[in-house]
Amino acid sequence: MADVTQILNQIERGDPAATEQLLPLVYGELRKLANAKLLHEKPGQTLQATALVHEAYIRLVDVDRVQRWDSRGHFFAAAAEAMRRLLVEQYRRKQRIKHGGEMQRVPLLDIVADRAEDDIEALDEALTELAAEDELAAKVVELRYFAGLGHEQIAEFTGVTVYEARKKWTYARAWLREKLSGQ
Template sequence: MDDVTQILEQIERGDPTAPDQLMPLVYSELRRLAAAKIARESAGHTLQATALVHEAYVRLVGSVPDRSFSDRRHFFAAAATAMKRILVDRARAQYR
């Protein structure tokens, strides 16, 4: 079991320090994922990769996480989905 999976389990058990331990371990991979997603967006959007990472992280882990992740792979799949939803929500808001 890797460190990310162990910390995800700590988050699920309610350890208040676990989210702060997780971010340094996943940040660079989340940043690469966000940059790739933003690169596929049309010109004119204003969201930066760093902001997308932070917004997705808050949705996934937040102060009161309402979901659990079975392992690292599940976490990153959920992060990719969260990023996609954030980008879709922003695009919809822009064109209203």
């Protein structure tokens, strides 16, 4: 296996094959670096270490821009800076109005699963009302809550796609939450 510094020099000279040789040699260290960067991020960060490594690597070995690295250490310093910039860009993107701006993420509690046994009658009435509005959504709740089936099994049983089963489950939970929290 060639030394990272030699491969960096080959990339600098424009050798396209060298970029393919570099990633396997530095991937582990880049992954550790990405994990370290993500540890300092707020909870709920959606960017994962693998994606951060790949995005940073693409920026580092961009064919259109000739990069010059003096050493292996210089390369990893540039990788750390690229990761930092990616995290800042993602933060700024999330702060834009079209991505929610200053809205805060609120966890959607599972109103169905959190019902006390004495509230089962209220749940039954709500499910009957939901069935009048959206029969499939009510059926999904019955199969998920009372039968304990997963989305794949529900999809197979009802003849819809797994995506549709998940969508109906999400809708029904929100609908039931709204209905049952008003009591």
